[in-house]
Amino acid sequence: MPETAAPATVSQLLSRATGRLADAGCDTPRLDTELLLAEVLGVTRTGLYLAAPGTGLDDAQSGAFEALIARRVEREPVAYILGHREFRRISLAVDRRVLIPRPETELLVEVGLSLDRGARVVDVGTGSGAVALALKDERPDLDVSATDISADALAVARANAARLGLEVRFAEGELACGGVHDAVLANLPYVEPGSELAPEIARYEPAPAIWGGGPDGLDVVRRLVRTLAGTQLVGLEIGAGQAGAVAELLGAAGFRSVQRLSDLAGHERVLVGRR
Ligand SMILES: C[S@@+](CC[C@H](N)C(=O)[O-])C[C@H]1O[C@@H](n2cnc3c(N)ncnc32)[C@H](O)[C@@H]1O
Numbered sequence: 001m002p003e004t005a006a007p008a009t010v011s012q013l014l015s016r017a018t019g020r021l022a023d024a025g026c027d028t029p030r031l032d033t034e035l036l037l038a039e040v041l042g043v044t045r046t047g048l049y050l051a052a053p054g055t056g057l058d059d060a061q062s063g064a065f066e067a068l069i070a071r072r073v074e075r076e077p078v079a080y081i082l083g084h085r086e087f088r089r090i091s092l093a094v095d096r097r098v099l100i101p102r103p104e105t106e107l108l109v110e111v112g113l114s115l116d117r118g119a120r121v122v123d124v125g126t127g128s129g130a131v132a133l134a135l136k137d138e139r140p141d142l143d144v145s146a147t148d149i150s151a152d153a154l155a156v157a158r159a160n161a162a163r164l165g166l167e168v169r170f171a172e173g174e175l176a177c178g179g180v181h182d183a184v185l186a187n188l189p190y191v192e193p194g195s196e197l198a199p200e201i202a203r204y205e206p207a208p209a210i211w212g213g214g215p216d217g218l219d220v221v222r223r224l225v226r227t228l229a230g231t232q233l234v235g236l237e238i239g240a241g242q243a244g245a246v247a248e249l250l251g252a253a254g255f256r257s258v259q260r261l262s263d264l265a266g267h268e269r270v271l272v273g274r275r
Helices: 010-023 029-041 045-050 059-073 078-082 103-113 130-138 151-164 199-204 219-225 243-252
Strands: 084-087 090-093 120-124 143-148 169-172 183-186 233-237 257-262 268-274
Touching (some): 010 059, 029 045, 059 078, 103 130, 103 183, 103 233, 103 257, 103 268, 130 151, 151 169, 219 243, 243 268
Parallel strands (some): 120 143
Antiparallel strands (some): 233 268, 257 268
């Protein structure tokens, strides 16, 4: 009788798939492979190593893992494959309708934490709802609203709010959609035309969430700053190298103090303007 090949083990699958993702140009092939295999097996990443690494996967598990790795080989972001991304204390459902929240955007939430009790704050261009929902989660006393021009993005944000049980008002429309706000927090599109983007971004993330317009990518930010007459505090996420230009805009709009916050790589990524 012919012998049937033994099913591939966890450690064999990890090392083969890591090699495939490295060849495909992924930045963190081992981490990505671990996350995808852990998803298929319904365990944590540590759980992969606690379960016997020599155990084999059944056919259904092998098929499911292969399907996820094939998507990642095409450079689909891990967060879209898994369908969620962790952001501060919450987990947000994400798909191709919204930008995947980035770690540096957590700085905007920190800006919001400094607000007075009961302050009215709007998250402009909320995407998945990341800033508004993380802030409401950590400061339930704040009156938090959020806007986006994309109806698709707002559907994702509203579903996240409902699942997390967080009370945030959402509005579809341009910039802050009018209204009176003590503070405005915004991670609007700011990428300059002609910038080279990783395939994960260029192929999968929504273009209106990326390109800011104008020769320097700052058109949307400029339009927002023009609407801030009654706002006491503004927190703006910007791209590396844009801090000087945006600080000038805020100064010209009457913000007397402009503070620059840096991300973990040391790039100035959030500007905080105060009257
Ligand atoms: C860079 S994404 C940020 C999403 C989310 N704030 C985050 O940090 O994960 C920018 C978002 O702004 C929205 N947007 C773009 N132009 C806008 C405008 N003029 N008014 C309101 N929202 C806008 C896009 O649809 C997108 O969801």
